[in-house]
Amino acid sequence: xxxxxxxxxxxxxxxxxxxxxxxxxxxxxxxxxxxxxxxxxxxxxxxxxxxxxxxxxxxxxxxxxxxxxxxxxxxxxxxxxxxxxxxxxxxxxxxxxxxxxxxxxxxxxxxxxxxxxxxxxxxxxxxxxxxxxxxxxxxxxxxxxxxxxxxxxxxxxxxxxxxxxxxxxxxxxxxxxxxxxxxxxxxxxxxxxxxxxxxxxxxxxxxxxxxxxxxxxxxxxxxxxxxxxxxxxxxxxxxxxxxxxxxxxxxxxxxxxxxxxxxxxxxxxxxxxxxxxxxxxxxxxxxxxxxxxxxxxxxxxxxxxxxxxxxxxxxxxxxxxxxxxxxxxxxxxxxxxxxxxxxxxxxxxxxxxxxxxxxxxxxxxxxxxxxxxxxxxxxxxxxxxxxx
Amino acid sequence: xxxxxxxxxxxxxxxxxxxxxxxxxxxxxxxxxxxxxxxxxxxxxxxxxxxxxxxxxxxxxxxxxxxxxxxxxxxxxxxxxxxxxxxxxxxxxxxxxxxxxxxxxxxxxxxxxxxxxxxxxxxxxxxxxxxxxxxxxxxxxxxxxxxxxxxxxxxxxxxxxxxxxxxxxxxxxxxxxxxxxxxxxxxxxxxxxxxxxxxxxxxxxxxxxxxxxxxxxxxxxxxxxxxxxxxxxxxxxxxxxxxxxxxxxxxxxxxxxxxxxxxxxxxxxxxxxxxxxxxxxxxxxxxxxxxxxxxxxxxxxxxxxxxxxxxxxxxxxxxx
Numbered sequence: 001x002x003x004x005x006x007x008x009x010x011x012x013x014x015x016x017x018x019x020x021x022x023x024x025x026x027x028x029x030x031x032x033x034x035x036x037x038x039x040x041x042x043x044x045x046x047x048x049x050x051x052x053x054x055x056x057x058x059x060x061x062x063x064x065x066x067x068x069x070x071x072x073x074x075x076x077x078x079x080x081x082x083x084x085x086x087x088x089x090x091x092x093x094x095x096x097x098x099x100x101x102x103x104x105x106x107x108x109x110x111x112x113x114x115x116x117x118x119x120x121x122x123x124x125x126x127x128x129x130x131x132x133x134x135x136x137x138x139x140x141x142x143x144x145x146x147x148x149x150x151x152x153x154x155x156x157x158x159x160x161x162x163x164x165x166x167x168x169x170x171x172x173x174x175x176x177x178x179x180x181x182x183x184x185x186x187x188x189x190x191x192x193x194x195x196x197x198x199x200x201x202x203x204x205x206x207x208x209x210x211x212x213x214x215x216x217x218x219x220x221x222x223x224x225x226x227x228x229x230x231x232x233x234x235x236x237x238x239x240x241x242x243x244x245x246x247x248x249x250x251x252x253x254x255x256x257x258x259x260x261x262x263x264x265x266x267x268x269x270x271x272x273x274x275x276x277x278x279x280x281x282x283x284x285x286x287x288x289x290x291x292x293x294x295x296x297x298x299x300x301x302x303x304x305x306x307x308x309x310x311x312x313x314x315x316x317x318x319x320x321x322x323x324x325x326x327x328x329x330x331x332x333x334x335x336x337x338x339x340x341x342x343x344x345x346x347x348x349x350x351x352x353x354x355x356x357x358x359x360x361x362x363x364x365x366x367x368x369x370x371x372x373x374x375x376x377x378x379x380x381x382x383x384x385x386x387x388x
Numbered sequence: 389x390x391x392x393x394x395x396x397x398x399x400x401x402x403x404x405x406x407x408x409x410x411x412x413x414x415x416x417x418x419x420x421x422x423x424x425x426x427x428x429x430x431x432x433x434x435x436x437x438x439x440x441x442x443x444x445x446x447x448x449x450x451x452x453x454x455x456x457x458x459x460x461x462x463x464x465x466x467x468x469x470x471x472x473x474x475x476x477x478x479x480x481x482x483x484x485x486x487x488x489x490x491x492x493x494x495x496x497x498x499x500x501x502x503x504x505x506x507x508x509x510x511x512x513x514x515x516x517x518x519x520x521x522x523x524x525x526x527x528x529x530x531x532x533x534x535x536x537x538x539x540x541x542x543x544x545x546x547x548x549x550x551x552x553x554x555x556x557x558x559x560x561x562x563x564x565x566x567x568x569x570x571x572x573x574x575x576x577x578x579x580x581x582x583x584x585x586x587x588x589x590x591x592x593x594x595x596x597x598x599x600x601x602x603x604x605x606x607x608x609x610x611x612x613x614x615x616x617x618x619x620x621x622x623x624x625x626x627x628x629x630x631x632x633x634x635x636x637x638x639x640x641x642x643x644x645x646x647x648x649x650x651x652x653x654x655x656x657x658x659x660x661x662x663x664x665x666x667x668x669x670x671x672x673x674x675x676x677x678x679x680x681x682x683x684x685x686x687x688x689x690x691x692x693x694x695x696x697x698x699x700x701x702x703x704x705x706x707x708x
Contacts, residue, residue, distance in 0.1 A: 020411065021411045021558060021559065022411065022413070022558075023411060023413045024410070024411060024412060024413030024416060024444065026413065026444050026445065027413040027414075027444060030444070030445065030452070044449075044450045060408060061406065061408035061562065061564045062408075071443060071444075071445040071446065071447050071450060072444060072445045072450075073450075074450035076447055076448065076450065116411075118409075118411075119408060119409045119410060119411060120408075121406060121408075128402075128404055129402075130402065130570065131398075131400035131401075131402055131570050131572075132398060132400065132572055132576070132580050132686065133572075134661075134686070134687045135639060141630075142630055142632055142647050145630030145647075146628040146629050146630050146647070146648070146649050147628070148630075149628045149629065149630060149673070150627070150628040150673075150708040153628070153673055153701075153708075154705075154708075195633065196631070196633055197632075197633055197634050198630045198631070198632055198633070198634075198647075199630055199631035199632075199633065199644075200630065201630070243608035243609070245608070245657060246607075246608045246609050246657065247593075247596070247598035247599075247600065247609065247656030247657045248598070248609065248656075248657075248706070249657070250708075251708065252708070
């Protein structure tokens with residue numbers, strides 16, 4: 001028996017900001033969930049199961065928050081699952097929810113991811129002092145910056161490409177009312193002049209720390225038929241993992257990322273992603289990851305990703321817009337960031353992305369990664385119901 | 389399980405503690421501010437019951453609920469468990485009972501401590517009352533504990549309350565502390581012990597023949613145990629690096645400094661270290677380096693140039 005087609009019929013986000021002191025964690029997730037239900041014109045009673053994701057419990061220090069959030073998310077008396085795959089969790093959470101519908105386990109599933117970074121300490125949560133071990137010498141940026149340098153060495157990319165990405169994403173964020181950073185006076189010169197934190201990564205080329213949540217309502221073909229607004233259809237979805245460190249790991253272009261993308265394209269019948277995909281929401285927490293992922297995801301040949309960025313191809317009016325929402329560089333509630341990518345891809349093909357809509361977007365890719373570039377989650381959504 | 393770990397495996401305490409902050413939202417803010425002011429608030433659920441402590445969303449219908457009521461500071465124990473050995477940070481320093489108390493006017497029970505001389509003095513159904521803390525800040529500990537109480541329940545039911553207080557408490561700090569005993573295990577113990585002799589010893593995978601430094605005891609690619617010890621280095625090659633310009637807390641290193649990935653000669657993957665003995669802006673990929681040890685250090689303090697010619701890119705590009 002073939003899989004049930006899966007449709008995204010409701011999307012809700014909070015306005016992402018540095019700190020939401022006015023709400024509890026329950027209040028935060030509730031806001032995104034009720035907006036997703038309102039978008040789908042459904043009520044709590046229409047939801048059969050809830051799938052929730054966030055980054056490590058250590059971040060906010062609430063152990064197993066899904067238990068406490070069951071009533072805020074209307075999960076009482078229903079199955080509720082928690083997913084955790086580090087920074088990619090928002091993506092993998094959506095995929096678990098989608099699979100429940102595809103497998104006809106549930107008809108309509110609410111999926112949600114969040115992070116309240118203002119109440120958390122991600123740096124501390126990720127770098128506990130371990131006895132006998134040398135203290136870590138750098139933060140997250142310090143972990144990724146050497147890989148960026150390796151990419152530059154491998155491809156001969158000029159120094160300025162990272163700043164171009166940051167400048168583009170911050171301008172895109174100005175068109176997205178939910179984005180955290182709205183830097184109205186952003187200029188390329190300001191990005192280029194921002195302090196070098198972990199050379200080659202500048203301050204303006206790093207993501208902010210945000211409070212936020214994102215929710216989606218996924219449903220089956222019958223649910224999609226009742227949807228008052230156009231759905232986004234899931235054409236392919238996959239996850240891949242690999243160890244954080246192993247001999248032969250390619251940090252610049254991890255094999256798990258390539259395999260994950262290939263699986264999604266195969267499911268969706270995509271043979272030329274550069275031409276067949278109209279918009280990409282990829283997980284770019286440091287600007288240089290845009291050209292790196294362009295290669296890893298098959299949009300450019302190895303060594304050529306930076307040329308697309310430099311040529312303006314990934315601008316919102318380019319022929320492969322990347323992160324029209326402003327991306328992780330403009331909004332980063334860690335656990336939710338992957339789901340925001342997936343949701344923004346769905347908004348594009350539903351034609352509901354507002355001012356940051358890519359005109360005529362029919363197929364869009366949502367991408368997330370996490371851990372030491374070891375967990376990958378992606379989906380490809382389309383405006384049309386898949387034919388297979 | 390087979391035999392216990394060999395005695396030579398290293399172990400050390402690992403204490404993780406952090407003061408987490410919490411934004412309370414409207415309902416918990418009213419509840420904790422009420423405790424500060426000596427008032428216990430509950431919330432009315434859709435079916436007319438009173439939940440204490442109050443919740444933001446209805447446990448049955450999931451609707452947002454905001455109708456607050458004041459309940460009594462007296463109530464009835466619905467169940468309990470005796471705690472013989474109180475741990476640090478628990479409500480009482482002497483043995484006490486954990487109790488669920490249904491306050492008069494409430495339909496749900498609140499978890500707290502009951503000060504009682506012994507388990508024989510505690511029973512389900514016994515009457516208790518709040519013992520308020522001398523100094524109250526807007527926290528659940530504003531109720532110091534419960535204590536036995538002979539009086540009857542008040543005649544009046546729960547009274548409506550607008551939840552409005554002067555200077556409401558909007559956030560709290562929740563101290564978290566976890567105590568572990570950490571052991572790096574057999575393979576890393578051998579690695580750490582060798583470091584104390586200023587040698588770097590990894591382990592080779594019997595299947596793919598890559599040398600893991602530090603060793604983990606198993607090859608993550610092949611999934612087989614690594615037991616064959618191999619000394620690597622001491623010199624190595626900088627495969628990639630970044631220049632750190634921001635000072636990390638609790639790290640006594642002057643910025644800028646170079647944080648590098650270093651593939652020691654013979655190792656199958658790079659480890660991380662700081663480069664010294666050369667101006668930071670002259671460090672490059674391919675630079676040949678060697679460890680610099682300090683007296684009593686558990687690991688190399690940093691790595692410095694050996695003076696050899698740089699390694700050819702092709703020689704280390706697979707290790708990046």
